[in-house]
Amino acid sequence: MRIKAKGSGRNREFEELTLPHLGALYRFAVQKVRDAAQAEDLVQEACLKAYRGFDRFERGTDAKAWLFRILINTIVDAQRRGSREPTALALEIGNVEVERSHFLDPERQLLAESLGQEVQVAIEALSQDWQAVVLLSFVEGFTYKEIAKTLDCPIGTVMSRLYRARQALRQRLERHLDVDPRRATGTGPSVTPIELLRARRKARGKKEG
Amino acid sequence: MDCEEARFGLYALLDDELEVSKNLEILSHLEGCPVCHRELELDMRLKSLVREQLVAPVPSPELWNRIVRRIEQEAEVARRPWEGFAKWWPPARPLRAVWGALAIVLVLSFSLWILHPGQVPSPFVEELVQEHRGSVTRKSGPVDLPSTDPAEIVRHFQAEVPPLSPVPLLAQEGARLVGGSLCHFKETKGLRFTYEVGPGRTVSLFQMPRSTRALPFWPKLGPRYIAQPQAPGVLLWGDARFLYGLVGELPQEDLRRLASHMKGI
Ligand SMILES: [Zn+2]
Numbered sequence: 001m002r003i004k005a006k007g008s009g010r011n012r013e014f015e016e017l018t019l020p021h022l023g024a025l026y027r028f029a030v031q032k033v034r035d036a037a038q039a040e041d042l043v044q045e046a047c048l049k050a051y052r053g054f055d056r057f058e059r060g061t062d063a064k065a066w067l068f069r070i071l072i073n074t075i076v077d078a079q080r081r082g083s084r085e086p087t088a089l090a091l092e093i094g095n096v097e098v099e100r101s102h103f104l105d106p107e108r109q110l111l112a113e114s115l116g117q118e119v120q121v122a123i124e125a126l127s128q129d130w131q132a133v134v135l136l137s138f139v140e141g142f143t144y145k146e147i148a149k150t151l152d153c154p155i156g157t158v159m160s161r162l163y164r165a166r167q168a169l170r171q172r173l174e175r176h177l178d179v180d181p182r183r184a185t186g187t188g189p190s191v192t193p194i195e196l197l198r199a200r201r202k203a204r205g206k207k208e209g
Numbered sequence: 210m211d212c213e214e215a216r217f218g219l220y221a222l223l224d225d226e227l228e229v230s231k232n233l234e235i236l237s238h239l240e241g242c243p244v245c246h247r248e249l250e251l252d253m254r255l256k257s258l259v260r261e262q263l264v265a266p267v268p269s270p271e272l273w274n275r276i277v278r279r280i281e282q283e284a285e286v287a288r289r290p291w292e293g294f295a296k297w298w299p300p301a302r303p304l305r306a307v308w309g310a311l312a313i314v315l316v317l318s319f320s321l322w323i324l325h326p327g328q329v330p331s332p333f334v335e336e337l338v339q340e341h342r343g344s345v346t347r348k349s350g351p352v353d354l355p356s357t358d359p360a361e362i363v364r365h366f367q368a369e370v371p372p373l374s375p376v377p378l379l380a381q382e383g384a385r386l387v388g389g390s391l392c393h394f395k396e397t398k399g400l401r402f403t404y405e406v407g408p409g410r411t412v413s414l415f416q417m418p419r420s421t422r423a424l425p426f427w428p429k430l431g432p433r434y435i436a437q438p439q440a441p442g443v444l445l446w447g448d449a450r451f452l453y454g455l456v457g458e459l460p461q462e463d464l465r466r467l468a469s470h471m472k473g474i
Contacts, residue, residue, distance in 0.1 A: 003280050022273055026268035043268065143224075163220055166255060177251050197223075
């Protein structure tokens with residue numbers, strides 16, 4: 001569907017910049033609010049705000065960071081507006097049904113039915129700032145620079161948040177991070193992390209000439 | 210490079226955020242250090258675990274269409290505001306109460322705006338200025354009663370204007386009373402005292418009872434200067450019974466200084 005409102009060039013441009021990030025925006029919103037319908041509303045609101053402020057968007061700069069920044073502000077506003085403690089609200093993400101009030105409950109964590117749910121709970125337990133950094137870096141593949149732009153903070157802050165968030169996650173998910181014992185005895189898969197990194201570096205070196 | 214330094218760059222290495230030389234340094238340390246190596250493995254595992262296990266929901270295919278419709282709606286209302294309004298009019302039964310309440314609020318806020326102590330309706334100020342301009346078209350001013358005695362002027366008009374005491378006095382600063390006139394401000398009658406403040410320069414002092422519907426109402430008004438581009442300055446103030454206005458082609462400071470010599474200020 002195309003925007004038919006006045007100013008077709010502007011609309012086309014807005015579409016081309018926004019549409020490719022719609023899925024990522026939605027994914028992020030779902031992770032933050034844990035409610036599919038609310039996430040769609042928030043993305044819609046954020047896109048509307050982006051459209052209104054499109055004239056202020058500096059062409060040629062990172063549209064992804066710009067859109068995520070608007071979305072994050074929209075989410076923060078909505079959370080401020082709504083009650084801070086959405087109690088026992090049944091939430092449905094995919095097939096996983098969780099009650100928000102139990103997210104941080106240690107017993108609930110122990111009873112987490114699936115590994116996915118456990119990861120979800122661990123992410124939820126992070127502070128808002130750490131959560132955003134982890135989602136943008138791990139899930140959306142943002143570079144540190146892009147995260148810094150999106151969250152409007154220095155790269156050093158991004159790195160330290162990411163560092164601490166990783167430590168916290170590692171503690172919570174420790175038992176799932178055990179390195180495959182076969183690999184430790186030298187009979188495991190042949191590709192070690194170092195080899196992987198070396199290969200990546202090599203490929204990059206080739207690209208850079 | 211020691212372990213501490215290597216650990217520091219580990220995450221950045223994993224996230225592919227290090228420059229090549231640093232990258233190589235850490236890699237060569239890792240090859241010789243099983244402790245740091247294990248650290249790296251744990252981090253790699255963590256990153257892929259989060260990626261794999263987080264449910265990656267996709268928006269409904271309708272989401273973008275909904276966004277487009279909202280944008281179009283907004284653009285439409287901005288272009289033709291009455292159409293956005295027409296959608297709500299005539300109102301459905303449940304909306305009627307809302308519109309009624311809205312209308313009351315509008316009327317109330319408008320009257321409050323009119324009656325707001327700080328607000329002086331500009332038509333009133335314009336009338337003062339017109340009256341003043343009429344008085345300076347002739348050298349001595351088109352005064353109804355040429356006189357240098359304020360009490361005489363008040364006595365002369367007392368049949369038409371309720372007693373305007375205390376009579377304003379403006380004797381200082383070289384201001385000389387030349388006469389008085391009757392003024393009409395809608396349904397209210399007031400007096401204008403015309404003073405000469407220099408060769409060919411006059412200042413009008415207006416005085417009128419404040420108990421009226423037509424005039425701006427304000428409680429205890431200190432002198433209020435109304436700046437007007439290309440027009441004489443207007444200084445307004447009031448006391449319990451009267452409103453006063455001083456109008457003249459004088460700088461604000463001079464008008465204020467003149468007014469400061471008067472009673473009722
Ligand atoms: Zn080491």
